[in-house]
Amino acid sequence: MQKSDVVFELTDGELRAFSFSVSSFRQKLIHSSTAVKFDRIPIPTGLIEQGAVRDEESLKRILSDYRSQHPGKLAKAYLAVSMQQGFIGAYTLPWLSKRDRESAISLLVDEEISIPKSELYYDYFIFSEEKPKRLKIVLGATRRSILEQYAFIFDQAGFPLNEIDFAYSALGQAFGFEADQDVLYLQGESKGVKMISFRGGVPKSLRLLSSFSADDAYSETDLHEERKNEIGRFLLYHQTQQPDYNLQRIVWSGGSDVSRLAQELYSTNSNLLLEQAAIKDLPDSWQKVLEQNRGVAEVALGYGLGVISQRPGLNLWHQPFAKGKLMKAYLRLGLAATILLITGTLIWLSLSQLALPLQDELSQLSREGTDILEQNQQQAALLSAWKKASVNREKIGERLAEVQALTGSELEIKQITFKNGSLSIQGSANDSKNVQAFIKALRILGWADPSLSSYKMTVESTVDFIINAKQVQMSTQLQSLEAE
Incomplete structure (x- = not known):
């Protein structure tokens, strides 16, 4: 519709x-x-x-x-x-x-x-x-x-x-109506005749002319003359109040009484334009x-x-109407924002419900991944320890062989013991100078703090000794090797 x-x-x-x-x-x-x-x-x-x-x-x-x-x-x-x-x-x-x-x-x-x-x-x-x-x-x-x-x-x-x-x-x-043109408009109604003065399209004043009542003794002719006189006084008033007032046009709308009134006004001034109202x-x-x-x-x-x-x-009414439209626009925006918020919340809740099984599965996978990572780290640590032990064993054997190679006619190594980074050497030498030379040789080979822990002269004029040393320099070398 x-x-x-x-x-x-x-x-x-x-x-x-x-x-x-x-x-x-x-x-x-x-x-x-x-x-x-x-x-x-x-x-x-x-x-x-x-x-x-x-x-x-x-x-x-x-x-x-x-x-x-x-x-x-x-x-x-x-x-x-x-x-x-x-x-x-x-x-x-x-x-x-x-x-x-x-x-x-x-x-x-x-x-x-x-x-x-x-x-x-x-x-x-x-x-x-x-x-x-x-x-x-x-x-x-x-x-x-x-x-x-x-x-x-x-x-x-x-x-x-x-x-x-x-x-x-x-x-x-x-x-x-033409701009600045003075126009008199007569409109016939049931209660009488309305008279409106226009300048251009702007109404300047309005008056309701005399009409019959139950108590009036006027004849129709008397009423007509009275209306003409009222219009005359009305026009005279405007001419007095507005020096530039110049009636140029009479427009009428209504029955025969209004038409007759307009015709008689026109007859008093032939310079006026007379016409029936038309839109x-x-x-x-x-x-x-x-x-x-x-x-x-x-x-x-x-x-x-x-x-x-x-x-x-x-x-x-444009001022309050504009305010009302603005208020309605704000209300619509607020309602739309509320609907969007509610819709977003409902979507989030539904997605959260759908995501719960996925979250549980993700949590389980995360735990399994953590276990696997820990196992890998343990395996890597064991492998590193194994490599370290293998390297240490090979290097210690080589260094002990170097110590064993120091034996000779002047000095005899009877026993070499290595435990927890400490070296213990038992041997005998022809004299004390050979023992001192042996200690010096140990330092050159990289053993730390070689010192006598036992020293004894025998009846054959030989020296039995026990020398202890540490593996500090060897440990440092092993760490350097592991870093490589």
Whole structure:
């Protein structure tokens, strides 16, 4: 089902709703919006007074009933409100860069609008820009409490508002009045005739002309003359207050009484342009709605046309709406982050469960690997010890043979004992000099600390001796050999 946008116009006597479908192809919008509907919902007297809601519950109930009758999908909702509680004006400023415009317009708001800042919502749009000379803007403002009241009621009824604009600001943009042209617009309604003064597309003032009541003794002719006089006083007031005021055009919409009034005003000044209200570029289905509801549908259709054509206009609700969008974006990001966190945690837990058998197997393999490593280290140590023992045995044998070779006619070695790195030699010599020479020879062969532990002279004038020495130098040589 295609979504629909809806434009509401809230007046003192009724609620007007114009719904239309929006094509996804923006460039074809004006020619493809055929599903349209215009409704007029009566409002009890006193519910709306001068643009302010006096009975929130009643208005909410009316809107809720309307929403229940139209349960389709809603794309966006727009609201056109009275200017009675607001301000609108056109200003010409020196050309400013985009970076400096906001601060300059904020100063303009402080200067021109008497509403306290804490109670103020405002917006502006640029309708003419002559770089680097001038910048022409339309500035609109109203009370925050009024807009928040509207937004709350419509939201509770199922119509969250995207934009809020002044009714006749949207209409002035739709009529496409020429810039700086003074226009008088007459709109016939059930309660009388509305008179709006425009300068270009900007409404300057609004007044409701006299109408019949049950107690009035006026004839239709008297009422007509009274309305003409009111318009005359209205125009005279503007000419007095604005020296440059120059009425050039009268536009009317409504029944025969409004047409007659416009014709008679035109007859007093043939320089004026007189025309029936027309909104350009309306699709045929929209034009049919306008023809059937002259005097009441212009605002809603004009606002809707501005929406689909993306024409610049005021959005008095843009500040809280932008904050709301930002808050929703933060909430969506937070929700997405939470979902990602939960999903990641669940995935981690499931992977952890799958990894438990692998972890047990890895732990077992690690223990087996450690055992194998220890066995290899033990085997390497045993092999090293074996090699060392083999080398020591071979080297000791060679060195003991060197010691044994020192025997001769002057000195006889009877016994050589080697144990735990200590050498003990028993022998006999012809005299003490031969013993000393033998000790010296041991030092030369690398034995450490050779010393006599026993020395005895025999009856044959020979010397029996026991010499002890250590293997220090031999051990050092073995270590060097192992390092090689």
